[in-house]
Amino acid sequence: MHIQTDGHTTFNPAYSHQAVDLQDSQQQERQCSSDRMGLLLLLTSSLLSSYFHPGIVVDAQRSFAIRNIVLSLEPSTNVTRDTNVTVRCKAIVSSSGSEVLSREYTIYKDSQKVYTKNSSTSEDLLYPLPGARVSNTGKYRCKINIEGKERTSEATKLTVTGLSKPVLHLNKYVVNEEEEVTASCTAPGETGSIFFYFYEDSKEILEDRVNSNQLEAKFRFSSIGHHTINCAYAVLIIPDSFKSEQSNMITVSVKELSITPVLEIFSQSRVYEGDQLNISCTIRNSVNSSVHITHNLYLSHGTKLLSSGETKVNHSMVALAKDPVDFECRLEMGHVDKVTTKMVSVTELFSAPTLTMSPAEVFQKEYMTLTCKSENYASERITREELSYTLKPPDIPLTSMKPGVFSGKALQFDFNYTCVAQAKGIMKHSDTLTVYPKVSVSIPKISVVGKAVLGQPFRILCQSDTGSFPINYTLIRDYEQLSTTTVKLPPQEALFTVTISRPDEISKYMCRAKNNHREALLSKRLNATVIVPLTDPTLTVLPHIPEISEGDHLYLICGTKGSPPVTFKWYRDGNKQPLFTTTTDKNNTHYQVSHLSKEHSGTYYCEAVNHANIVVRSEKVTIEVRMALWKKAVIGGVCLVVVSMLVVACVLYFKSKRVRVVRAAVSVWSERPPEAANDEESSVVSSEPDVEYTEVVHPQPVDTVRVPLRKGTDTVYSELKNLPHGDADHHDYQGSVEYAELNSDRPEISHHLPEAHDPQDLPVPVD
Numbered sequence: 001m002h003i004q005t006d007g008h009t010t011f012n013p014a015y016s017h018q019a020v021d022l023q024d025s026q027q028q029e030r031q032c033s034s035d036r037m038g039l040l041l042l043l044t045s046s047l048l049s050s051y052f053h054p055g056i057v058v059d060a061q062r063s064f065a066i067r068n069i070v071l072s073l074e075p076s077t078n079v080t081r082d083t084n085v086t087v088r089c090k091a092i093v094s095s096s097g098s099e100v101l102s103r104e105y106t107i108y109k110d111s112q113k114v115y116t117k118n119s120s121t122s123e124d125l126l127y128p129l130p131g132a133r134v135s136n137t138g139k140y141r142c143k144i145n146i147e148g149k150e151r152t153s154e155a156t157k158l159t160v161t162g163l164s165k166p167v168l169h170l171n172k173y174v175v176n177e178e179e180e181v182t183a184s185c186t187a188p189g190e191t192g193s194i195f196f197y198f199y200e201d202s203k204e205i206l207e208d209r210v211n212s213n214q215l216e217a218k219f220r221f222s223s224i225g226h227h228t229i230n231c232a233y234a235v236l237i238i239p240d241s242f243k244s245e246q247s248n249m250i251t252v253s254v255k256e257l258s259i260t261p262v263l264e265i266f267s268q269s270r271v272y273e274g275d276q277l278n279i280s281c282t283i284r285n286s287v288n289s290s291v292h293i294t295h296n297l298y299l300s301h302g303t304k305l306l307s308s309g310e311t312k313v314n315h316s317m318v319a320l321a322k323d324p325v326d327f328e329c330r331l332e333m334g335h336v337d338k339v340t341t342k343m344v345s346v347t348e349l350f351s352a353p354t355l356t357m358s359p360a361e362v363f364q365k366e367y368m369t370l371t372c373k374s375e376n377y378a379s380e381r382i383t384r385e386e387l388s389y390t391l392k393p394p395d396i397p398l399t400s401m402k403p404g405v406f407s408g409k410a411l412q413f414d415f416n417y418t419c420v421a422q423a424k425g426i427m428k429h430s431d432t433l434t435v436y437p438k439v440s441v442s443i444p445k446i447s448v449v450g451k452a453v454l455g456q457p458f459r460i461l462c463q464s465d466t467g468s469f470p471i472n473y474t475l476i477r478d479y480e481q482l483s484t485t486t487v488k489l490p491p492q493e494a495l496f497t498v499t500i501s502r503p504d505e506i507s508k509y510m511c512r513a514k515n516n517h518r519e520a521l522l523s524k525r526l527n528a529t530v531i532v533p534l535t536d537p538t539l540t541v542l543p544h545i546p547e548i549s550e551g552d553h554l555y556l557i558c559g560t561k562g563s564p565p566v567t568f569k570w571y572r573d574g575n576k577q578p579l580f581t582t583t584t585d586k587n588n589t590h591y592q593v594s595h596l597s598k599e600h601s602g603t604y605y606c607e608a609v610n611h612a613n614i615v616v617r618s619e620k621v622t623i624e625v626r627m628a629l630w631k632k633a634v635i636g637g638v639c640l641v642v643v644s645m646l647v648v649a650c651v652l653y654f655k656s657k658r659v660r661v662v663r664a665a666v667s668v669w670s671e672r673p674p675e676a677a678n679d680e681e682s683s684v685v686s687s688e689p690d691v692e693y694t695e696v697v698h699p700q701p702v703d704t705v706r707v708p709l710r711k712g713t714d715t716v717y718s719e720l721k722n723l724p725h726g727d728a729d730h731h732d733y734q735g736s737v738e739y740a741e742l743n744s745d746r747p748e749i750s751h752h753l754p755e756a757h758d759p760q761d762l763p764v765p766v767d
Contacts, residue, residue, distance in 0.1 A: 064095035064146065071142040071153040079132055081162030087127040089142035089153065104145040110138040110238070132160045134235045134242050135192025164188040166196075166247035168231045174253045178336045180218050185231035185247060187213040193236040199246075201228055209236075220335050224256040259285045261297065263329035263340045272381055273321045273349035274424050279306070281313040281329035296332040301325060318425070321348035350377035350387060353404075353421040353430040362410045363468075363516055364437045372404040372419030372430060382423050392418045410437040441467030443521045444513040448528040449495065452506060453612045455533065460526065462494040462511035474512040474520070503530040531611045534562035539606050539618035550628040552596050558606035558618060559588030566610045573603040573620070601625045 074086040089105055105125040107115035115127050129136050139155040164187060171182040185196050196215035198206040206217050221227055229250045234243040266278040281299040299306045299313045302325035306315045313329075326341040353374045362368040372389040389404040396417070398408035404419075414437070419430040442464045449459040462473040473494035474484040485494045500506055507525050514520035540557040541548075548554065558568045569578040570591045580591045593600055605620040 062095055062097040062101075064093060064101055064149075066144060066146060066149055066151045067092040067094055069142060069144050069151050069153045071140055071156050073140070073156055073158050077157060078159045078161070081133060081160060081164070082131045083160070085129040085132045085136065085158065085160075087129065087140055087142075087158075089125040089127070089144075091122075091124075091144045091151075093122070093146065101146050106143045106145070108141045108143065109136075129158075131189075132158075133189065133191050134160050134163055134237065135190065136160050137237045137242075161242075163233075163235065163242060163244040164190060166231055166233050166244055168229065168247040168250055170229065170250050170252065172252070173250065174255070175221070176255050177224060177257045178220060178334045180220055181229075181252060182216060182218050183229060183231070184214065184216045185233065187233045187235075187244065189213070190233070190235060195234045195236060195241070197232045197234075199230050199232075221252065221254045222335075224254045227252045227254060257333070257336070259283060259295075259331070259333070259338070261329045261331040261338055261340050263299075263327060263342050265327065265342055265344055267319070267344065270347060271319045271344060272347045272378060273319060273426050275319045275346075277317050277319050277344065279315045279317070279327060281307075281309075281315075283311055283331060294333065298328075298330040298332070300328050300330070319344065319346045320426075321346045347378060348376070349381060349426050350374045350421060350423055350428070352428045353389065353419045355417060355419040355430040355433045357433060357435060362435070362437055363440055364412045365409050366437075367407065368410050368435070369401075370398065370406045370417060370419075370433070372406070372421070374421045374428070377423075387421055387423045390420045390422075392420060410435065412437060438468035438516070439466050440518065441471050441513045441515040441521060444473065444511050444523040446509065446511045446523045446526045448506075448526070451531055451611055452500070452528050453531045453533065454503060455499065455501060456612070457497050457499045460496045460498060460509060460511070462496070462513065462523065464513045464521075467513065467515050469515070471513055471515040472520075474514075476510045476512060476522075478508050479510075500530065503532065506530050530563070532561075532563040533612040533614045534560045534566065534608050534610055534616045536561045537606065537608050537616040537618040539604065539621050541604075541621055541623065545621070545623060548596065548623060549626040550596055550598065550631070552625075554593040554596055554600065554623070555590045556593070556604055556606065556621075557588060557590040558608060560608045560616060561587065562608075562610055562612070564610065566608050569607045571605055571607065573605075578607075596625045598625050 069089065069091045072088045072090070074088060075083070079085055087107060089107065091103065091105075093101060093103070095101055100120055100122050102118065102120045105115075105117045105119060106113060107125075107127050117125060119125065125142070137158060137160045139157045141153055141155045143150060143152040167186045167188065169184045169186075172179070175181060183198060185198065187194055187196075190213045193209065193211055194213060194215075195207065195209050196217075197204055198217055198219070200219075200221075205219060208215055208217065215233075229252055231247045232244050234241045260283070262280075262282045262284050264280045264282075266280075267275060271277070279299065281297050283295060283297065295310055296308070297310065297313045298308045299315055301317075306317070307313045326343045328339060328341045331338040351374045353372050356371050358369045358371070370391065372391065374387055377384060377387065385403075387403075391398065391406055396408075396415070397411075398406040401407050415435050417433045417435065419433075421428050421430075444462050444464045447461050447463075449461050452458045460475065462475065464471060469490070470486050470488045471494075472484060472486050475482045475496040475498075477498075482498075483496055485496070487494050494511070496511075498509065506528055509526040511523045512520045513523075537558065537560045540559070542555040542557065543552060556570055558570065560566065564585045564587060565583050566587060567581065567583045568589055568591075569581045571578055582589055582591075591606075601624050603620050603622045606618045607615055609615045
């Protein structure tokens, strides 16, 4: 159904949906009738089958599959306004039976259900959108349900462009101030959620959201004259919105009401402080009696509301010479305000007083003077004598010496003072003056910062416990000024750097502090410990190095010159770590090694350090641990015993040798005499051989080639065995043992010689 409005033909989608629903209901009724007839035929067929074939059972369950479902938009997914759009839902279903399965179709727009239909045919579902609007823009999906099985198509977006031009209507075109105007803005043929906007002289004055295509609004105009009104709208399609063009323009004329506020101030031609002011705020009304408007009057001075009423307001006050501020008379009529203002110039009777102090800086309990004075006053109205001055608070211990002058001792703490000047009922206050009484500096204290090391720079601190800043500190030595520094803030300190060459020089320093006109205060003499750096380190060994032996107790005594406490360390070459470390208040100490052994031999030295942090090292000392005396005695005794035994053995041995030589009858160098044969024969009876010892004297020299020359006489003892008779001719003499005592000039013969019967057959002696 179409509706004609203001000469424009529009399409109403509600009637389209009703027509579709009516068509669907008629089709459903026909379908139900067809379904009932089919069911009756099915039952009849089943009964006949049972009758003719009693052994066969009919299976009512049929298998099927929803193969696919597709949603399409016709004629296109992008259309303009008023295009007839059809949403087609096509389902492809496979089943085991020949009959079409009953199915349910559901159409969704942006996840919202918009249409549902049951069908028993395989035809496509058609959902018409006649005369599409921007509100039809969205994503569409189709879902099919067959006996509990469901399948949903993919989403397809429909975009509709083009909005109708809005139409604006006003109930009045000429109004008075405060009159209300009703405006109606219509979006012809549009549907959905719509925002409407109203504009006054191109400035937005109203915004509202409705679910219809028309909005009515009421508003008033804030000023007189001609005003242009128009409107526009926007269709909301989440998350986007589509805005229309501007509507038609309508001009409204606003006429001023013939009613104004009147402000009157009754005073002299020149107003001074203290004069009386009478102020009146009224209404001048020439409005027709047919207009009934509520009036409200407000009289104010700056931000202070003096009085209020409906038709007239009066107020009286004393004039004050403050910053120029307007008086205001305001008339309120509903939403209309009318204002009139006036400014009154008030001449100052006297100026605000100023409070000063002398001297500019004052110390605790010192005399000070406060002066309160108004620099200017209106001589045509008052005299200076008419001005009176007082101090606040009134209980302060200051005495008024003359008008505006107060004297007394400063307090021991900070205090606030205010001066009040008064004349002819006018009272004015000065700014607050805060007096900060200064504290005289106390006797300074002098001390050393850190450590005072002889010959090294160190710092001296000069400080007073109390005293107001700034404070001047001066360092003095033997009453001679060295340096001055000024401390202006609490974190600062008065530090002086000095160097001394003798410990007694430190007591010559003093400091002086001053922060006022009084005489400076002197500190005591500096009393501090002076650290003398260590010098001349020595390492003493006890017992003496030549006397050190195993089992002794070794004492390594390390000493130095300088200020204790001293930290001593003993080292041995080859070891990075100290053997022993100790701290003492003396200038020397020792390190003891008990029960020395050979392993303690080595090179030793010591190091020393005190608070001057200068490490000194002694000369290195090499220590050799000798064998213990008792070990030497044992070794000597053992050696003596061994030597004695060797001597005794040698003596016995030589004695036995000499006896054998004496018994020998023939020299090893002579021919055997004939009578010797008889002796040999006579000795056959004996079972043991005879032994002969012969002393042989070698001439000097025998053979210079074969025998080396030696000085002196060599005595050779030869041991000859006398063989039994009959064996001498066999030349089987095994050899002889020969002992020779050789002097330096005789050839030495000490060899085993083979048996020989001729002197020439003897071996040559060698050295």
